[in-house]
Amino acid sequence: MTADDSFSRLDDDDYPAYTMGRAAEMLGTTQGRAIGEARFITPLRSPGGLRRYSRYQLCISARARELVDGGTSIEAACRIVILEDQLEEAQRINAEHHRTTNR
Template identity: 85%
Template sequence: MTADDSFGRLDDDDYPAYTMGRAAEMLGTTPGFLRAIGEARLITPLRSKGGHRRYSRYQLRIAARA
């Protein structure tokens, strides 16, 4: 994967670009809220290789509506 490919993914609404902390900050909520809506299966965040939750712009739009 080249640097150009990586930047192109940022335009993809389904690319899990945001960490839980950053996603919560962007939404003005807490990480606990994001965990709760994940447990309720409203959204299903992807996991990094280290097991951390990662969110896409599409998932953040759904979370914002919740």
């Protein structure tokens, strides 16, 4: 792997760069596993077996935490975030479809 390959991962939202401790710190929470136990996100594992999270996973976890902090149950918050993510993806695909058919 070259240095360029390593640096390109810094921009990859799906690269599992964050340890559980760092993820908890960034989300302002403890290293509890509430979202993990709800099977909302599944961390990847480092070669040493440590849990690693991507920037994308942290973003959706932060959104779920925002909902939970507002009084939504964790199960409902996870479902809401999943549906929001699916809607965003569908809108992206639809916009791309319109761009390619209107050329």
